[in-house]
Every structure is written in structure tokens, then in C-alpha cells.
Amino acid sequence: MPHNARTNLAQRFYMQELQIFKQRLEKYIGHEITNEDIPDAIDIYNENRQLLRELYDLRGLEDYPLISGRETGGVLYWVNASPKDKANETLKACLYFEIKGTR
Known part of the structure; x- marks a missing residue:
């Protein structure tokens, strides 16, 4: 996890984490979230x-x-x-x- 949240690296990391969360949530609920x-x-x-x-x-x-x-x-x-x-x-x-x- 990046120490400085204002960097491009931190933003990419955050977006990847959100994508992983979304995928796991979709798997749990059984359908895609639009x-x-x-x-x-x-x-x-x-x-x-x-x-x-x-x-x-x-x-x-x-x-x-x-x-x-x-x-x-x-x-x-x-x-x-x-x-x-x-x-x-x-x-x-x-x-x-x-x-x-x-x-």
C-alpha cells in the first residue's frame, strides 16, 4: 500500500482494490453490478x-x-x-x- 495517497501509484492501487472488491461482491450476490x-x-x-x-x-x-x-x-x-x-x-x-x- 503506497504511503502517499496523492500519487499515480496510490490511485492505481486504490482502483485495483475497488475492482477486486466489486468482483468479489458480484460473485457473492450472483450478478454483475452495473x-x-x-x-x-x-x-x-x-x-x-x-x-x-x-x-x-x-x-x-x-x-x-x-x-x-x-x-x-x-x-x-x-x-x-x-x-x-x-x-x-x-x-x-x-x-x-x-x-x-x-x-
Whole structure:
């Protein structure tokens, strides 16, 4: 690993490491990662973070939160173990259910 990150050698080394990482990740997930996949994944993860913020907000709205700590923990456990696009759909449904007061 080069000591000075601003050299051409360091940049080539970094790009090679990223390429190796990408190849191993593609092998793990079983398909190629395209340039179009990256912005889509960023959007999905950003949406996930926003939905989780909304979930956390339900904990502090009132003296009696709309969702308990135990329920929040269960949702977080599931979200972390699930594909983010599927988790986002479920989070949207949960938030709608909680906010509408049909709990």
C-alpha cells in the first residue's frame, strides 16, 4: 500500500482494490453490478434511512409513544435482515398504520 495517497501509484492501487472488491461482491450476490445499479441502490438506502427516522419520530411524539421500544426493536431487527427495497415497502405500511391510528 503506497504511503502517499496523492500519487499515480496510490490511485492505481486504490482502483485495483475497488475492482477486486466489486468482483468479489458480484460473485457473492450472483450478478454483475452495473453503473446504473449504484444510484438506484443509493436511492433505496436513502429512503430506508428516511423511513427509519420517521419510525423513530413516532417514539417521541407524545408522553405515550405510538410505537413501543420493543416494537421498534422488532422492526429494526427485521429491517436489518431484509433486502432494503422490501423493508422500505413494509416500513411504509407500518408507518401508515401507526400514523393513521388504526393500531
